[in-house]
Amino acid sequence: MHGGSELQSQKSLSPLIPVAAPWRKSGVAALIDRGNALGNAHDQASRTMLLRRIAALLDQPHLAPMDAWEAVGTDAFLVPSEALEIHKANEAGISEARDFLGGVVPAPFVGTKAITHGLVDDDALRPKQWSNDMARLMGDAALPGYTAFSHTDAAKAGRLLLAKGPVRIKDVCGKAGLGQIVVDDVEALDIVLGREDALTLATHGIVLEENLTDVVTYSVGLIELAGQTISYWGSQNLTVDHKGREVYGGSDLHIVRGGFDALRKLELPDNLARAIDCAAVFDEAAHAAYPGIILTRRNYDVIEGTDAAGNRQIGVLEQSWRVGGASGAEIAAFEAFRAEPGTSHVRCSTVEVYEQITPPVGAVVYYQGVDPVVGAMTKYAMRYA
Template identity: 40%
Template sequence: MFTLRADAQPRCTHERASQAWVAQRLATLFGWEFGGEYESGHAASARPYFVPDETLDAAQAAALGIIDEDDLFGGVVPHAFVASKVITHPLPTATSPAPPGWQPRLSAGLAGAVLSGFSVFDADLIEAAGQLLLASGGTVRLKEAQARGGNGQHLFTDAATLRDVVATLDRDTVRRHGVVLEQNLEHATTCSVGEIRVAGRRLAYLGTQRQIDDGNGNEVYGGSHLRVLQGGLDALEAIAADPAERAALRQAMRYDAAVSAAYPGFFASRRNYDVVAGHDAQGRWRCGVLEQSWRMGGASPAEILALAAFLQPGAPAVLDVSCHESHDPGQPVPQGAQVSYHDPAAASGPALKYARVEGGDGSPA
């Protein structure tokens, strides 16, 4: 098996380290030979398994001999843009620019499962789309399609601030990848709903994310706490703790089904959905999918720990696992932690990333 650099965009050191950690752990769990990073033309003695750093498009998958979810830890989409957050929302108008392969009918399938918003592929149309959302009151969030971990996001409450944000965007990047404009909720919680399928094993999980300060005043992803069981997304209803989690699960399942219907060429062995629940400007409680991840993600080290635990005899029916990212160079490694990255001298990004299986009281098992 191999890690795979699927995108020309350079990855941070901590992302490459986490990718290698996940691949090495999978190889150990299933007795596969780990060949490091895949290089074009590499001769494999058997059908290889890949852990890519991005969701693959159909052409990339075909070139690698990937034909179904058993060939990778991640996903394959018919067009590259389908892997990004832009598919969550409709275009501002029926005639607005969109990439080849765009399916307008997906919006109908996602209605009610996502927040109010638009996806825009023309910088000249961003301001008008943003003002439509501002007319409903409250704060609007602009998200750059290619950004990860809470980066590349901007909040605004008036047209002047929006205009200033648009002026900072690269027009060609907007045209190629798009931006998302979306209703922002107050007092919100972000739930994680996901499923992994590896070597005939199928696990699903439900949990919450936490945000942390990156040390520069920016709010970024800080980790997740997940409750995991054996089975698919439909099995999670039994462990949903409250109405908010049940709503998040329903929205994630609707999103997953709608994408599969709109893009029949899509398949994935790793599916993760970020679902937000909170209150809108009128004080109404809302719940909607923010975006999907069909590639190795921030929660993947915790997913792999859960997979390892369920492979052991006598595993519990439900397992609690967590993953953590810290930007504090002085953060010690907790007892029982499985570290996927640690560099107190890191110039940017987290200094420490780890996962662990939790005990019944939230302590390491």
């Protein structure tokens, strides 16, 4: 980030009413793995700004990033960049919700798109900790589809789905809409699956689901921080990156105090109410199917679109149990609620564009500069109402 942008971001920090938290911590720190890359420059800058604002919100120091060995010897409030497997959380001293912002899962695949669908049949290959209860409990809260952990199962699942129309094949770890391809026939299906490494498939899995057209993607989320809970519904925006791809361009969120029950009390159109119900069902199913999950930040992408038969469908696409693209708007809402005790609803947004622009007055700049990998970018968060 350019020096001028950093100065602008620092000046945009608004005074906050200190949180009367039911706990005290030594500060707020990013939890990192020093053996892995920290991400692109814009990711690192955005993460630093997010941590600074969380620390200011909690009226606590912003500490330097820590790895697990450093964190376990402190009482810091930790913010990992990914959902943590239980043993990694334990290594960092995370044992309960008050310790961190994000998610703790019993196995790596539980934090990915893999759990969105069930297996193609009872004989399908699966990880040791796989739960068949997840798909059963979700019912129709997700789109028709399957998760597969072998070429054989993926091929069988793809053929079943192709009988109804085009199939979307998804990398379970893909982000920002990347790592996906749509196939229209068996030949294309087999070509795509033939590129998949068997060991990677067995470890992570792959998702195949009915492809929808004329789509809109909703965001439904719930965050618990410092003894407070907010939830929201909203929509995602797309933008074009420097490679000409349509990618995540930000989120517009309508945020309320309280959890999913508070969202369900809002007077909303049927499609939005259905999207919220799908996210809540997914959340409940995950907790029931995978006991031991600890979630303090969850965001669910819910799609509405038209299937091959011309019917409109709504279902959860994936979960995000980590800080993400919408987190700037989430923290902006916490700030607004803290500063305005009588306010019960706010509208906040995040924006990501692949050029250097001047953000609106009052925006919190998360990144503005030329990323050495992805090129020029501007990222900011804004409260609108």
